[in-house]
Amino acid sequence: MASNSGITQVLETDIWVKATWGEFLAFAEDSAWEKGNFYYDREQMRIEKSPVGLLHARHNSIIPYVVILFAALKNIRVVQFANASFRKVGIREFQPDLAYYIGSDLRVPPNDSNSPVNLNEYDPPNLVIEIGASSFSDDLGNKRLLYEDAGISEYWVERANTREVFAFAINGGGSGRIQQSRVLPGLEIALVEEALNRSQTQDDGEINRWLIQNFSQG
Numbered sequence: 001m002a003s004n005s006g007i008t009q010v011l012e013t014d015i016w017v018k019a020t021w022g023e024f025l026a027f028a029e030d031s032a033w034e035k036g037n038f039y040y041d042r043e044q045m046r047i048e049k050s051p052v053g054l055l056h057a058r059h060n061s062i063i064p065y066v067v068i069l070f071a072a073l074k075n076i077r078v079v080q081f082a083n084a085s086f087r088k089v090g091i092r093e094f095q096p097d098l099a100y101y102i103g104s105d106l107r108v109p110p111n112d113s114n115s116p117v118n119l120n121e122y123d124p125p126n127l128v129i130e131i132g133a134s135s136f137s138d139d140l141g142n143k144r145l146l147y148e149d150a151g152i153s154e155y156w157v158e159r160a161n162t163r164e165v166f167a168f169a170i171n172g173g174g175s176g177r178i179q180q181s182r183v184l185p186g187l188e189i190a191l192v193e194e195a196l197n198r199s200q201t202q203d204d205g206e207i208n209r210w211l212i213q214n215f216s217q218g
Helices: 006-011 021-029 054-073 136-140 141-151 189-198 203-218
Strands: 036-041 043-047 078-082 086-088 090-093 096-100 127-132 155-158 164-171 174-178
Touching: 006 141, 021 036, 036 141, 054 078, 054 096, 054 127, 054 189, 054 203, 090 141, 127 136, 127 174, 136 141, 136 155, 141 155, 141 164, 141 174, 164 189, 189 203
Parallel strands: 127 155
Antiparallel strands: 036 043, 036 090, 078 096, 086 090, 096 127, 155 164, 164 174
16 A cells, blocks of 8 residues: 655645656555556656546547547547556556557557556557646646657647647657647548537537548548
8 A cells, every 4th residue: 555655745736746666556556546547757656636527528528439430431440448557667657538549550458457558568559638627738748758758659638628639749759739630641630629619519419420421521
């Protein structure tokens, strides 16, 4: 069980804290923190309280419609993981809201275990998405650095309060803003934002029919 130390007190303020890998594992395996999202990189750790609000929950359902329907209608192989942990033992761990393996050339982990995905055995996902309100600044900052180091190909950050999507292509340890997905060629980021905006007034059936119509025209 994680000790009730200065680290515990600082973690409750939802910031990055200097920690060893062993200290990180003590918290990650402590049932008292089981509802948190865990991140470790550059010998620092962060535990976020799992969001429970309707805003996050709604957007966390709309974005998958866009990705999955686009991939299905364009005949692109896709495997989705929601709130899964990905671990490079001793180096880093991340638990994004959504993660995708897109294409047929990746080692995709099986869904037969509740343990974190071992990135020494499987590839990292090539698309990672974070939906943030209070965590938005960190999503664009430290987490972006983490995903650059982790070998993610593309990273989206949605600012939940405004329904803006900031998408980045990652290459060679650096990232740059993009307006069209690289891992889902032809998918405009503006369309993702439009789907989120429609969720304010439309039900899921209406949104999905609109998406299918758009994707079928391409």
